[in-house]
Amino acid sequence: MHKTIGILAHVDAGKTTFSEQLLYHTNTIRHRGRVDHQDSFLDSHTIEKNRGITIFADQGIFTYNNSTYYIIDTPGHVDFSPEMERAIQVMDYAIIIISAVDGIEGHTETVWQLLRKHHVPTFFFINKTDYEGTDPTSVLAEIRSTLSENVCDITTSFDEELIEFLAERDEVLLETYMDSGFDKDLWTQTLKLMVKENKIFPCASGSALKDIGIVEFLEKLDSLTTTFYKSDDVFAAQVYKIRHDESGNRVTYLKLVNGTLKVRDSVTYNEQTEKITQIRQYSGNKFKTTDQAIAGELVAVTGLTNASIGDGLGVFAQKTEFDMIPTLKSKVLFNASVHVKEILRCFKLLDAEDPSLRIFWDEYFQEIHVHVMGVIQLEVLEQIVLERFGFHVSFGEPKILYKETIGNSVHGYGHFEPLRHYAEVHLLIESAARNSGITFTNICHANDLSTGNQNLVKHHLFERDHHGLLTGSTLTDVKITLLTGRGHNEHTHGGDFREATYRALRQGLEKAENILLEPFYDFTIKVNMDLIGRILSDIQQAAGSFEPPENSGDNVFIKGRVPVATFMNYSTTFASFTHGKGSLSLVYGGYDRCHNTEEIIDRLGYNKEADPEYTSTSIFCAKGKGYPVYWHEAEAAMHCL
Structure with missing residues (x-):
């Protein structure tokens, strides 16, 4: 059985450390790396090691109880959320890591919404419970109140609380329980089915760094997940990643959803046909070649020169549409001694690997523009261009992308x-x-x-x-x-x-009647009651709107919408006057009428x-x-x- 499991989290929740533990306990790696020690197996890129964050969605492979697991460690920083979303499309199950210290953070909600959009069955793991003062029970309550009331605690298997939780959601199971008592196999199979159907979301807790609760969670993950792929059916696959290897070969990463794929097979996509020249199985940054892949596997192939991320291959004609859309654009600045065509060629390669960049050549002004999520992404792009192509580039100040x-x-x-x-x-x-x-x-x-x-x-x-x-x-x-x-x-x-x-x-x-649109955030703010006046004033000055605040003990929750242009740098201000004790969640909320249309028209001068x-x-x-x-x-x- 092949299972693709995605590991997702807000940055610094312990996602990569958790992934390393899974690989270690299944004898895939001999040494458990750490992000802060720059020796993790999955964060193998130099830039990831230097920055201490996951930037690229890399995969590891392990076997456990006769199943082959492909785990995808995804970026947790909002600037790299398009990379995370592209990986979601091929996941059979997902694990959201939540820090017991910080609870649900802004990016956690974005991750949850994307998983619901793609109907990916989801587990939770409350991490860092070894920290003094943490309370997994309160974090579980926060998950239930913020994300879904259908989250159940599986830390101690079928205790009375879990039995009641499931019985409330399955009348047949309740009747069977009342008539003939508890049958563990029946309850396990029912829970497995409810997880698969996105009716229940299991949650456990522990510490990835201290190796607490990891093996127990893996056992439950294995018993509560199942996949069924038809290897004897017609070929179908989906593209979820594009890379270029050290020799410059275009490498296309696929999830096979039906049939088999062999070297030298002809593959049809976008009304064209090309021949597969090599099939690779990657784990970390290393791969081994194979002559054949079957349904359920994640593989990388060479020979496809024009396939793009989200494309369906074979009889899988559906192309995935993505929600994580950059709201900023920036001009590429480079030395005049380098020909613009060479710069553009390199950025076109990056555009294939990350289509959210939407590299644009402005013929009239002779400029290259990129679309980005934030300034951290621009800093990383500078390093990537230097490392891969040997060019020093910089970027102009990011500007809002209007529509x-x-x-x-x-x-x-x-x-x-x-x-x-x-x-x-x-x-x-x-x-x-x-x-x-x-x-x-x-x-x-x-x-x-x-x-x-x-x-x-x-x-x-x-x-x-x-x-x-x-x-x-x-x-x-x-x-x-x-x-x-x-x-x-x-x-x-x-x-x-x-x-x-x-x-x-x-x-x-x-x-x-022409209308100018600008990007908006949907925000959720939690602060002490004493700060409510300051918060509401800031929202109004930022041309935002909000719902009636809701009290919760000494804290107050405020939800609403606000333009990206006026709030994109607010997190620094917020952290300063709340002294790090409030929480600010900003989720991309699409485009709406611009709050200062005339000013923007005058500024852009089109x-x-x-x-x-x-x-x-x-x-x-x-x-x-x-x-x-x-x-x-x-x-x-x-x-x-």
Whole structure:
């Protein structure tokens, strides 16, 4: 049986130390490393050793009771949460490590929400119980009140409390218990099923550093987890990581969910087929090659040159969408002696390994921009570029990533007809739910526009981010419908429908109620009652909103929303005036209306008339010569009306 187990936590909760203990007790490693000693098996990268934090989601393999376990040690720092989320998509089970000293912290809630989104059955381990003054019972109560009331204590197996807990949630089990008493096998199988179905979340406690409770937890983990993969079925897999080895080979990490995979097999993905040239099994930074992999295994392969993270292979056509989206962007600064194309080539490799970077080349300003979660990520990127490529780079001050949408419905018309070219596109552009992105529907009849050209319109709408009119920021949260269009058997050429589609979109935006969006945090703050006035004042000054505060003993809880721009550095201020005794949880809460639209428009200074990649002006042809028709006159000139 193959089981993929993810280890997740807020930074410094003891996640890597916990993982090292599992590997040690299953005879995978001879020495238990520590992050602070720079000798842990899973944090093998030089940068991880130097910084003492996990940055990359690396895996270890061990066997226990006839099962093969793949454990993925994920980053705990919020700046590297996209790496953590990419690993979640292939987990069979997850273990959230919570420090008994600190309790639930900001990133813990983010981890929990992502695991629920991907329906990953979850265990908890309350760590650091050896510290003086810690109380696992109170931490368990906090988990139940903050995350889920369906968390049960499995530290002492089937005691009276656990029996009552399960019986409350399974009437059949309760009736059996009343009729014939306690049957351990039945209760274990029921608990295993309830865990698998995300109805129950088991919790234990101990100390990873002092090796307390680890073996007992492993025994329970083994008895309460199960997987079933069909190796005799058709091949299907999912890509969860991309790396490049020391020889520059692109290495694609896969989770096989069906069938088998052999060296020299041909694999289909994204409408292309490539041949597998090598299959590797990684544990830490070392690997061994194998001729075949079967369903349930995590392997790395060479030979796939274009597969990207989240792609499905074989019959698994689904592509995973990720929630951890950077809200900052920064300009890459480098020495003029290095050619920009060489810098861009290196960053494109990094972009394949971390697609959340969304490396962007600004042709007009001749600049490279990266999207990031925070300043720690930029510091790490500097080290990675120097170590891997030998370049010294730095980054400009991170700036908020704004987006734009519309507040009404408009028709957009685009026509492109210089001499010997022809394409016309009509779009309906409607406002959509916040944080829904761009969606597309098609009601165009094939009699008006061929299916191939209809597909071209859709392709051009999704081939890149499109600019809004207020600041040139990315357009989002719109539903676009292709109404009709026209091509020409002789004069329509490649690129004509790109021109017509872009112009139709832009022409529609010219008539729309354009809205600027900014990223928000959902926050939860816990402070002593004496500080409530200061906190509420700070939230209001930061253009945030909050729900009625809730009292809990001497403390008060405040929940609400606040712009990232005004709160991204608040944690330092908060720690200072609370003297480290309060808690501040900031979870990315999507985009919403910008609180200072006019100020941002003035600051960014975008000129919609001077955007080299976009125009709302259509091109028509008369007497063998093309001429422009400006957006406010374009509708009347269209051929399809």
